[in-house]
Amino acid sequence: MRILGFLLFWAAAPLFLFSQKPTLQFALLKYSGGGDWYNDVNSLKNLAKFCNQHLRTNFNLEHAIVEPGSADIFNYPILYATGHGNMLFSDLEAKNLRTYLEGGGFLILNDDYGLDPFVRPALKKVFPELDLVELPFSHPIYHQKYEFKNGLPKIHEHDGKPPRGYGLIWQGRLVVFYNYETDLGDGWDDVHNDPEEVRLKALQMGANIVRFVFSQ
Numbered sequence: 001m002r003i004l005g006f007l008l009f010w011a012a013a014p015l016f017l018f019s020q021k022p023t024l025q026f027a028l029l030k031y032s033g034g035g036d037w038y039n040d041v042n043s044l045k046n047l048a049k050f051c052n053q054h055l056r057t058n059f060n061l062e063h064a065i066v067e068p069g070s071a072d073i074f075n076y077p078i079l080y081a082t083g084h085g086n087m088l089f090s091d092l093e094a095k096n097l098r099t100y101l102e103g104g105g106f107l108i109l110n111d112d113y114g115l116d117p118f119v120r121p122a123l124k125k126v127f128p129e130l131d132l133v134e135l136p137f138s139h140p141i142y143h144q145k146y147e148f149k150n151g152l153p154k155i156h157e158h159d160g161k162p163p164r165g166y167g168l169i170w171q172g173r174l175v176v177f178y179n180y181e182t183d184l185g186d187g188w189d190d191v192h193n194d195p196e197e198v199r200l201k202a203l204q205m206g207a208n209i210v211r212f213v214f215s216q
Contacts, residue, residue: 022060027076029107030067031122033088039112040082043188050203051210055145068093073100078213082110082185087118094125101126101168101175106213109178110185113158123168123176132166132178141165141177144208144215152179153201155187155194173216177209 026044030037048059066072066079069092073079079100081087089097101107109119120132135141135151142148142165152163163182167174186192187202194202 033086035083035085
């Protein structure tokens with residue numbers, strides 16, 4: 001499976017390879033249901049650039065767009081989904097996503113404000129036996145290149161609640177990371193006029209997620 005090849009490549013390749021032709025690419029998930037899956041158009045480009053600069057990765061700065069039922073998702077180590085509204089997976093899409101995640105893939109879910117009521121039943125369709133669990137501040141995802149001893153940084157206020165990071169854990173491996181009440185994706189994007197120190201925290205947390213994916 002190609003996704004497993006990406007993970008093995010990351011673990012075994014010498015660092016000089018990451019200065020050559022791009023070997024990695026993020027993919028934006030084009031889901032059904034009417035939610036604005038296309039939101040924050042520069043988020044993945046900026047995260048890719050930051051990871052290339054600070055993690056010595058070699059991401060293509062242009063992300064792919066994939067549908068959850070397509071075999072194309074297996075070409076990408078990390079899928080990203082964001083939005084404000086409804087998210088639906090068909091039976092075929094849910095089965096395909098599960099196969100991808102079980103095979104070594106990873107899904108980052110970004111609540112851009114309003115996604116929460118829809119993302120939970122959508123994930124239940126993918127893994128009916130699993131529940132989202134809040135990750136403790138001690139979880140390794142918060143302690144990679146950058147230290148976030150209090151968990152997720154607060155990027156956008158939304159309802160003024162504390163930021164929370166949830167995960168789906170399948171057979172001991174984190175396969176989905178869901179950030180809620182913070183909106184990392186807006187912090188990665190160019191259009192929200194966030195202070196530089198806030199944007200930096202969002203990008204650092206994004207880099208932590210990427211590094212965790214390739215190290216777990």
